[in-house]
Amino acid sequence: MTDLATKPGADGAPDSSSGAEAATTPLPGDVTAQPPVQWAPAEPAPKKKHLWLWIGVPVALIVAGVVTASLVLIAPGTAVAGVPVGMQTAGAATDAINQRLAQTTLVLGDGGPQVTGADLGATVDAQAIADTAFADRPMWNVTQWFGEPLDAVITLDEEKATAALRDALPSAYTDPTAATVAFNGTSFAVTPAVAGSGIDLDALSGELHDAFASGAPSTTVALRESTVEPVADSAAAQKAADTANAMLANVGFYVGDERTVPIDPATAASWLTISAGANGAFTVTADPAKIQPTVDALAAAVNRAPVNGAVVTDAEGTVLETTTPGSDGRTLGDVSGVASDFAKQLGQGNAAYQLPVQVTPATMATSARMVEVNLTEQMLSMKENGAVIDSWPISSGIAESPTTVGHFTVQSHHDVQTMTSSSATDDYWNYDVPNVQWIMYYYGGEALHGVYWHNDFGNPRSHGCVGMPNYRAKQIYDWLPDGGDVWIHN
Structure with missing residues (x-):
């Protein structure tokens, strides 16, 4: 009976390091050849799992x-x-x-x-x-x-x-119609805006x-339909029209406060264009080329020689009256840029253009006037700038009612009055004289005036006034204004 091979490492088994060869060598005397016995390789030790x-x-x-x-x-x-x-x-x-x-x-x-x-x-x-x-x-x-x-x-x-x-x-849209401003022959008028429609x-x-x-x-x-308002509406157009019409009322070329060259509204309107911008605001623009022909004709209307005048003054030089109006002379200056400057000014709403002029002042003749009454001589003299220019006899107040002496000024002028006086004790002061003419009061009730009830001039005859023929009274009435000097002396 054949011995069984034992797995190396088993109990009673030979050590694998020394018995491996013996296990594969046939035994002596074994007639039947047996295949050698081989051991399975030893399995490695299992590794630790790290799942x-x-x-x-x-x-x-x-x-x-x-x-x-x-x-x-x-x-x-x-x-x-x-x-x-x-x-x-x-x-x-x-x-x-x-x-x-x-x-x-x-x-x-x-x-x-x-x-x-x-x-x-x-x-x-x-x-x-x-x-x-x-x-x-x-x-x-x-x-x-x-x-x-x-x-x-x-x-x-x-x-x-x-x-x-x-x-x-x-088809859902109807375009609005913008308001417009145009000149109708007399003024700028508005064509109202018309609203459109849309979505x-x-x-x-x-x-x-x-x-x-x-x-x-x-x-x-x-x-849904909505109203589409025009960008340029009627209110904005009316405001622009009102501004333009205000300019037409005073448009022109000025020297100081004087509108020396007025411009016809139709002519001024032809210079202007009033239109609305993309934002609906209206603007006024003026064309310098249309203004230029008027500028070219300015010299004839502006240039003038001075006109001398005359004034009446009192003894101190205060002007009492202008007898001859005077006017300064003037010469138009450089107008090369006037058309373009005026166009810009009109666009800003200002239609009063101040012209460049050189002024030649007028000469005013001064006449210092005075009425002088000499009670001793019973004479009245008209004096101008200290010189006597005319004189005549008068009748002043009698001894019972003498004319007051002194320096006076004319207080008022009256072309006709009824002069009256009354007294309960003195018939001399009872009088009623109608239609007394050319009266100039200078001191209380005393006056220079005409006399028609006597012709005894050169002698005292009045209740204190200075009387003279009517035509002479009219002469100084027209010559000496209120405030004029009256000098009465003996």
Whole structure:
């Protein structure tokens, strides 16, 4: 019987380091050759398993990513109007909001043309809304998940929206007529503005807002009509007309306060153009070329020689009366820039142009006048600048009622009066004389006047007045004004 081979290392088995060869050598005397016995190689010792490393590292990375994402993303379920922005950054949400608004389509009436938010120039402050959504509803705040949608205020570009709607539905628009200002032959008058009609942009903006908020890509809307006012309205036109008409009332070329060369309103109106700008404001412009012919003719109307005059004064030189009006001479200066300067001035609403002139002052002759009465000689003298120019006899007051002597001035002139006096004790002072002419009071009741009831001039005959023939009284009445000097002496 053959011995069984024993696994190296088993109990009672030979050591593998010394018995391996014996185990493979045939025994002596064994007639039947047996195949050698080979031992299986020894299995390596099992390694320790580290499965937690292979699972833990990815999980940690995932957790870190989620935490990081929760710090930059908007909470799930968040929507701005109809645009879902949950799990997006504020920048991505901004793009999504803008893109959705631009693509939102309005059908203008059943089966009508279509316009998009982009066509209408629609905008929202998407950046601010997205920033608010992230600030109020960050992903890490689970209490804000799936909250109510945030609203978005839509603004239309009025000019772009109107152009798009006109192209899409021209029949919905009637153009307004602007107010105008024109000269009617006597003044500037206004042709009133006429309003037009169009699509109500405020209402359409609301429709776009509702469509955007609903999330529907396309919505049919009912159009509302609105009044389209002209840019240049009647009130602005009337204000411009009033300004122009005020200029027509005083337009001209002036020397000081004198309107030396008035301009006919029709001529002035032909210089002016009143028009409205793009902003509806009216402006007045003047054409220098149309003004120039009038400027060329100014010299004939402006230039003049001085005219000398004369004045009456008292002894101290105070002017009492102008007997001959004088006027200064003048010569027109350089007018090369007058037309363009006046055109600018008219555009500013000022129609009084001050001309450049050189003035030659008039000479005024002075006449210092005085009436002198010599009671001793019973003579009256007219004196001018100290020289006697005429004289005649008078009748002054008698001894019982002498004429007062002294220096006086004429207080008043009266062409005719009834002179009366009464006394209960002295008949001398009882008188009533009608139709006394050319009276000049100089001191209380004493006067220079005409006498028709006697011809005894050269002798005292009055109650104190200085009497003379009527024609002589008229002579000094017209010659010596109020304030003139009267000198009465013995």
